[in-house]
Amino acid sequence: MCADVHLSASIASRSTALGFVAGLRSQAPLALLAIATISDDTGQHGWSPAGLLGKPAIIVGLCLSAVGEAVVDKLPIVPGRLGAGPLGGRLFFGALAGSMLSRDRGAPVVAGAALGAVGALAGSYAGYHARSYLGRLTGLPDPLWAGVEDATALGLGLLATRRVA
Secondary structure, three states: OHHHHHHHHHHHHHHHHHHHHHHHOOOHHHHHHHHHHHEOOOOOEOOOHHHOOOOHHHHHHHHHHHHHHHHHOOOOOOOOOOOHHHHHHHHHHHHHHHHHHHHHOOOOHHHHHHHHHHHHHHHHHHHHHHHHHHHHHHOOOHHHHHHHHHHHHHHHHHHHHOOOO
16 A cells, blocks of 8 residues: 555656646656657666657657757747746646656546646746846856756656656
């Protein structure tokens, strides 16, 4: 019984973390899930959340999308993430990533989607306010803090998609 509770807590925290990553970089969670289909830290191959992300063309497309978003995010013409459209997209991608992770682990998909969306909302606001505050505090240019945000999203996303035996 304790193992089931721990597994549920693990899935919940990973779904929420992937959502948080979507709040920072909306394209990153699906790219990281796709990369996880190739190989994981146990050396097993073929882990495929929801069985959809393992095709090479999908993996490449999602990774290019995530890299493109990270590059474009540094441009001053990009609208803020807290507007209705950008925020809605982040919530969608957070919910999608959380649901895919939950489905792969045999957990309720709706719960994973809800946790992913909540994580995306938190990540969106945290990322926006952290970058704004750190820029004002240090006087360093925003693209530097965007790079820190990229690294944070990548690190958290890799932890959330790491396969646990």
